Amino acid sequence: MSDALLAIDNLHIAFKTGRGMLDAITGVSLEVQRGEIFGVVGETGCGKTVTGLSVLGLLPKSAVIKQGSILFEGRNLLALRKDEMNDLRGRAIAMIFQDPSTALNPVFTIGAQMERVARQHLGLDAKAARRRSAEMLAAVGLPDPEWILGSYPHHLSGGMKQRAMIAMALLCQPSLIVADEPTTALDVTIQAQVLSLLRELRRQFDVAVLLITHNLGVVAYTCDRLAVLYAGRVVETGPTDAVFTAPHHPYTRGLLAAIPRAGSKGAALVAIPGSVPANPGAVTGCAFAPRCAHVFARCHTESPALRPLTGDRHASACFLTEGWEGRE
Amino acid sequence: MTPNMPHQPEPGAPLLEVRNLQKHFPLPGGWFSRQRRVVHAVDEVSFAVQRGEALGLVGESGCGKTTLGRLVLRLLDPTAGEILFDGQPIARLSKAALRPLRPRMQVVFQNPLQSLSPRLRIYDIVAEPLRTHGRATGDDLRGRVVALLEQVGLGAQHLDRFPHEISGGQCQRVAIARALALDPQLLVLDEPTSALDVSVQAQILNLLADLRRRLGLTYLFISHDLSVVEYISDRIAVMYLGQIVEIGPSAGIFATPKHPYTKALLNAVPEPDVSARRELVVLEGNVPSPANPPPGCRFHTRCPLAFERCAQQEPLLQAHPEPNWLVACHLYEERNETP
Amino acid sequence: MTLSAVQPAAGLPQRPTRAMQIWQIIRRDPLALASLIVITLYLLMAIFAPWVAPYPAQGEGRTSAATVMMAPSPAHWLGTDQLGRDVYSRIIFGSRPAFVVPLLVVGLAVLIGAPLGAIAGFKGGWFDEAIMRVTDLFLAFPSLLLAMAITAALGRGLENAALALVISWWPWYARLVRGAALSLRERYFVEAAQSMGVRETTIIARHILPNCLSPIMVQATVDLGTVILAMGGLAFIGLGTQPPAADWGLMISEGRTSILESWWIAIFPMLAMLILVLAFNLLGDTLRDIFDPRQYR
Numbered sequence: 001m002s003d004a005l006l007a008i009d010n011l012h013i014a015f016k017t018g019r020g021m022l023d024a025i026t027g028v029s030l031e032v033q034r035g036e037i038f039g040v041v042g043e044t045g046c047g048k049t050v051t052g053l054s055v056l057g058l059l060p061k062s063a064v065i066k067q068g069s070i071l072f073e074g075r076n077l078l079a080l081r082k083d084e085m086n087d088l089r090g091r092a093i094a095m096i097f098q099d100p101s102t103a104l105n106p107v108f109t110i111g112a113q114m115e116r117v118a119r120q121h122l123g124l125d126a127k128a129a130r131r132r133s134a135e136m137l138a139a140v141g142l143p144d145p146e147w148i149l150g151s152y153p154h155h156l157s158g159g160m161k162q163r164a165m166i167a168m169a170l171l172c173q174p175s176l177i178v179a180d181e182p183t184t185a186l187d188v189t190i191q192a193q194v195l196s197l198l199r200e201l202r203r204q205f206d207v208a209v210l211l212i213t214h215n216l217g218v219v220a221y222t223c224d225r226l227a228v229l230y231a232g233r234v235v236e237t238g239p240t241d242a243v244f245t246a247p248h249h250p251y252t253r254g255l256l257a258a259i260p261r262a263g264s265k266g267a268a269l270v271a272i273p274g275s276v277p278a279n280p281g282a283v284t285g286c287a288f289a290p291r292c293a294h295v296f297a298r299c300h301t302e303s304p305a306l307r308p309l310t311g312d313r314h315a316s317a318c319f320l321t322e323g324w325e326g327r328e
Numbered sequence: 329m330t331p332n333m334p335h336q337p338e339p340g341a342p343l344l345e346v347r348n349l350q351k352h353f354p355l356p357g358g359w360f361s362r363q364r365r366v367v368h369a370v371d372e373v374s375f376a377v378q379r380g381e382a383l384g385l386v387g388e389s390g391c392g393k394t395t396l397g398r399l400v401l402r403l404l405d406p407t408a409g410e411i412l413f414d415g416q417p418i419a420r421l422s423k424a425a426l427r428p429l430r431p432r433m434q435v436v437f438q439n440p441l442q443s444l445s446p447r448l449r450i451y452d453i454v455a456e457p458l459r460t461h462g463r464a465t466g467d468d469l470r471g472r473v474v475a476l477l478e479q480v481g482l483g484a485q486h487l488d489r490f491p492h493e494i495s496g497g498q499c500q501r502v503a504i505a506r507a508l509a510l511d512p513q514l515l516v517l518d519e520p521t522s523a524l525d526v527s528v529q530a531q532i533l534n535l536l537a538d539l540r541r542r543l544g545l546t547y548l549f550i551s552h553d554l555s556v557v558e559y560i561s562d563r564i565a566v567m568y569l570g571q572i573v574e575i576g577p578s579a580g581i582f583a584t585p586k587h588p589y590t591k592a593l594l595n596a597v598p599e600p601d602v603s604a605r606r607e608l609v610v611l612e613g614n615v616p617s618p619a620n621p622p623p624g625c626r627f628h629t630r631c632p633l634a635f636e637r638c639a640q641q642e643p644l645l646q647a648h649p650e651p652n653w654l655v656a657c658h659l660y661e662e663r664n665e666t667p
Numbered sequence: 668m669t670l671s672a673v674q675p676a677a678g679l680p681q682r683p684t685r686a687m688q689i690w691q692i693i694r695r696d697p698l699a700l701a702s703l704i705v706i707t708l709y710l711l712m713a714i715f716a717p718w719v720a721p722y723p724a725q726g727e728g729r730t731s732a733a734t735v736m737m738a739p740s741p742a743h744w745l746g747t748d749q750l751g752r753d754v755y756s757r758i759i760f761g762s763r764p765a766f767v768v769p770l771l772v773v774g775l776a777v778l779i780g781a782p783l784g785a786i787a788g789f790k791g792g793w794f795d796e797a798i799m800r801v802t803d804l805f806l807a808f809p810s811l812l813l814a815m816a817i818t819a820a821l822g823r824g825l826e827n828a829a830l831a832l833v834i835s836w837w838p839w840y841a842r843l844v845r846g847a848a849l850s851l852r853e854r855y856f857v858e859a860a861q862s863m864g865v866r867e868t869t870i871i872a873r874h875i876l877p878n879c880l881s882p883i884m885v886q887a888t889v890d891l892g893t894v895i896l897a898m899g900g901l902a903f904i905g906l907g908t909q910p911p912a913a914d915w916g917l918m919i920s921e922g923r924t925s926i927l928e929s930w931w932i933a934i935f936p937m938l939a940m941l942i943l944v945l946a947f948n949l950l951g952d953t954l955r956d957i958f959d960p961r962q963y964r
Contacts (some may be wrong), residue, residue: 018691018695035520043525043526043527044496044525050636050654065460081434085392100333146450157614157615158389159614160614168547187388187389187552187615188388188552188593188596188597189388189592189593189596189610190388190609190614191596191598191613192595192596192597192609192610193597193610193612194596195608195610196608196610212391213523214526215598216600217597217598217599217600218524218598219600220599220600220602221598221608222598240602241602243601244600244601244602251417253525255527256600258529259526259555259600260530260555260558261555261557261600261601268534269530269533269534269559270530271528271530271531271534272527272530273526275495275497275528276614292565400860403858403861403862418926426864428861428865430861430862430863431864431865433862434862434863435858435859435862437855437858437859438855442855442856442858443855443856443858443859444859445856445860445873445874445877445878445881446856446878447877447878448873448874448877455858456863456865456873457863457865458863459871460863460865460866461863461864503859506859506863510863533853
């Protein structure tokens with residue numbers, strides 16, 4: 001679909017380590033539409049953070065992009081020069097990190113950090129930059145923006161810092177925000193505030209969000225569509241409602257069954273046996289096969305591609321899709 | 329301020345009892361400040377844990393649950409109050425007097441990799457408690473270590489490994505094996521699954537539930553994750569700014585929470601469930617600083633149901649509706665017929 | 668749920684032998700490899716000095732009036748000094764104290780300083796105060812003056828110079844280890860040991876000190892080089908090694924006056940010192956990696 005805001009196509013990224021090449025993602029494809037909140041969910045080592053960083057061009061030097069493209073508004077980000085990417089970063093695509101304490105520079109005030117962004121990307125003078133920063137801080141629900149502009153990060157609580165970071169991301173009205181575990185480091189009640197804020201801001205500013213998280217509850221609440229990653233591959237993708245009411249891939253089902261739900265005491269947690277493969281690139285066949293309860297012979301030799309299940313772009317990378325009747 | 333002690337439904341003394349426990353950390357104030365500012369980490373906390381029971385301790389950051397866990401284990405010294413372990417007061421015992429008691433209460437921490445000494449092999453890590461208390465030597469020691477590892481789903485092949493060579497979930501199993509080495513009665517678990525992936529968390533939770541049943545352990549389970557706590561605990565205590573605001577049976581509290589903070593906490597958790605897609609009830613404001621708790625009820629600054637009395641007077645934990653379920657809120661005092 | 672339903676943990680990766688892994692670490696860094704080769708060569712030179720040196724007797728000090736101050740030639744590759752001794756042989760014999768003394772000095776400094784630092788950092792309170800004030804006291808002493816004072820009291824000689832260096836050096840390790848201990852004592856595994864009732868001395872010995880090994884290693888290897896330089900300095904002013912024994916610092920000192928005409932007498936020992944010190948410095952980082960169990964996967 002050529003009108004998607006962000007289209008990642010068959011991305012393969014590996015890392016050079018002392019022990020050879022380690023594959024991080026092996027063929028990730030996904031699309032984010034304008035104004036959509038898209039969740040990328042998976043556990044440790046599934047490649048979700050690498051995917052997010054690759055969109056912003058913030059991968060470490062040891063990363064090698066073996067294959068694939070990332071189209072943003074039609075342009076391939078991987079083919080851009082450094083200065084072109086710098087221009088996009090912060091202006092058209094912004095990022096929110098997990099730990100606001102480490103993402104904000106502790107020796108500069110919030111105002112100084114925000115104003116620098118505004119001046120660089122929007123070409124505003126000092127006064128206008130300050131005014132715009134204050135506007136954004138108010139937009140994210142922070143009281144007394146003037147005081148916040150003059151504060152250092154350690155004066156603010158975790159939730160306030162995260163809001164400030166969101167405000168900084170929104171300064172230049174980007175069309176896409178990549179949020180890497182934005183609420184993981186926050187308390188539950190503060191997390192609720194920030195998630196509500198993200199939904200509200202999406203409505204107000206029509207900004208798309210690529211939300212990276214391991215928390216399925218956060219995805220259920222916030223995202224319109226999602227992709228489940230396992231061992232560097234997308235194993236299931238689709239609208240949130242569809243994936244949660246009728247999860248198809250055994251890994252997605254396993255994850256949902258492994259989460260303790262409030263109010264369901266007594267129901268045993270079904271744990272997924274085994275653990276994630278150490279080197280996803282070295283796996284032949286389906287990466288989940290060794291842990292799958294529904295495995296059969298073909299799973300060990302062939303790697304399943306993402307196949308659509310029903311008409312609304314709900315797809316699953318599993319051989320069980322063959323024979324899928326489109327049932328709920 | 330005398331506490332309203334919970335009525336014991338079963339005979340027999342509780343394994344762990346805490347009375348009016350207090351822990352204040354002094355803040356470095358100037359030489360000339362009149363009043364020494366103090367962090368009220370734990371303030372007038374009282375509860376009891378029966379043998380074989382699992383009590384969950386929930387709350388957000390700064391509520392004092394982690395400090396409480398360490399106080400119970402005497403890794404910290406209380407500022408005031410009493411701790412009774414199996415009837416014996418331990419709050420003011422010297423380190424030497426505590427030593428023989430230590431085997432009976434052990435701990436499992438949050439970050440599995442960091443709770444194991446990075447330069448020791450798994451064998452030495454699990455053998456350490458046995459060696460420290462002279463429980464076994466030589467071949468006998470090795471046999472016991474292997475038995476402990478097998479109990480948690482590991483085996484002899486892990487003996488020679490270092491913590492960084494095994495996964496997070498396996499590290500946590502080692503930590504549990506080490507905690508069980510001395511046949512403890514009480515296990516304090518401080519966020520044992522917070523640093524683990526969902527699928528691994530399920531494995532560890534199943535293991536913990538199974539071990540409790542088989543070995544008759546008593547758990548003090550500290551976590552910020554409500555669903556995890558509900559899964560593993562019989563009773564739950566909800567903490568806010570150093571105090572218990574509600575304590576009662578976990579099924580009951582989850583079904584019908586009484587305290588406004590408990591309600592807010594439960595409603596703030598996004599569930600992986602779209603069928604009942606409710607709006608998250610967003611609790612406004614930030615947690616006040618524990619160095620400067622609000623007067624009266626500490627929650628009144630954020631409570632949607634606060635009224636005049638809440639800012640003036642601290643509510644006491646009172647039994648409502650059953651003797652085994654206590655809530656500290658003026659809303660229930662008003663309705664309570666008994667004085 | 669019965670025990671058989673408890674999910675067993677996953678299998679373990681295969682791992683190559685420790686020796687293979689050490690070799691892999693060294694191989695990754697060409698500079699470290701070069702340093703290792705250099706140090707090994709020097710070590711062999713020191714051990715087999717009497718057999719490697721072309722003029723072993725001269726190396727040990729025998730003078731030869733006939734060959735005084737000769738420029739480098741096929742007979743004497745690096746020339747001869749003002750007493751006719753072959754410079755090359757002298758350098759070879761000079762590598763012996765250049766190895767023994769630094770290892771001894773640094774080794775003793777670590778043995779004294781590290782435990783004190785660990786106790787200070789871990790226990791805090793007045794232990795920390797007391798030990799740190801003593802450390803400050805020793806740090807305030809200029810090492811050269813201390814060396815001179817000790818020599819004046821106990822007489823000249825290499826052993827006394829080494830003693831002076833040890834006394835000047837241990838406070839640095841106390842400081843270093845104290846810093847590491849301060850952060851280590853907050854870690855969960857220390858709390859776990861405390862909850863088990865492990866005695867404090869055992870915690871320090873078993874949990875704190877071994878985890879301080881990395882910064883100690885880096886500092887110690889660099890210090891090996893620094894001690895060589897310090898020895899050179901002491902020999903230069905007449906403390907430390909006494910003539911006619913071979914010692915690089917002594918040789919530089921002796922060759923100082925004739926540096927313009929017979930440059931080889933001072934320059935070659937200086938180069939020998941430079942190369943060895945450089946090799947120790949470059950090896951420092953790699954040695955730390957070798958000693959860190961987390962490098963082995």
